[in-house]
Amino acid sequence: MDVIATVAASIRRERERAGISQTELARRAGLAKSTLSQLESGAGNPSVETLWALATALEVPFSRLVDPPRPAVRVVRAGEGPAAHSDRADYTATLLASSPPHARRDLYRVTAEPGEARVSDPHPPGTAEHVVLGAGRALAGPASEPVELGPGDYLSYPGDAPHVFEALVPGTAAVFLMEHL
Template sequence: MTPITIIANGLVRERQRAGLSLAEVARRAGIAKSTLSQLEAGNGNPSIETLWALCVALNIPFARLMEPEEKRLQVIRRGEGPTVTAELADYQAVLLATCPPGARRDIYLLNTQPGSERCSQPHPPGTIEHIIITQGRALVGPEVSPVELHPGDYICYAGDEPHIFRALEPDTLAVMVIEHS
């Protein structure tokens, strides 16, 4: 991927995360809307001053613009993951995910049955889904590469691409957290 392509993808990604229009970002950065449109299309050779102004307008660090987009898929099996233990009680906490600054999370309890899978269309850009199976088994994740999960397993994947949840046993229960940025 070329540097201008990484920048173009970063501009689109960060503008959408901020929920701003092309015109609003251009206005805040003090550049022409057509210039921003060309940069988002991967055309042009932006100066460092232009890129800096865009980062200020988007309220992001300069380095974030240069980061290639990550499509995260993370699976933590029961018994794995960073664990802290209490000294005065039989109590352990396993860190599954941290919440990025400015994100919002919605939490759901899923009660599912085999025989029909839930096929979800992409959510808004930047959406991340977290699933923890508490009972039963399920096939979960991106439509192109779902993962079989068992009780106590955790998965994290991009919710802004097609994804599925298919119960493999009766009364499969899961906790779902949807993270919006």
């Protein structure tokens, strides 16, 4: 299943599971109903910001909207996996592993280039983010107090407050672990 088809089916499944109409979900996510309708039909190509808004409105982890069904053994090669691109920054988040039922974590590989920072709105209450920088240099963490990271550095911060990731040099890459309560 391709990423767009996975996202379309996931949005519809989670909206129906929540028992809300397209109109209500669009309102909660700050989207036009026509945009949501296109996404659910597989005709749209949502940005990472749109997917985060929908996940927040549905009160589900981002990964529930982009993760395809998976086999027992799974290898995700560099450059593969369901990727979401930012409209605001040269930033791509690729889901590597999502939480199995009853677990509360998702794992992402992020690549970013210098330019505009990726500023994230707060995720659901209790969300924490962990970052290990693999290459390059970046500013990351709370939007009010980002921390400069180098290769191998680890950072943990509340994901339920505005936060930022900004590549400072070309070829910046990191692994993010998101914990959800």
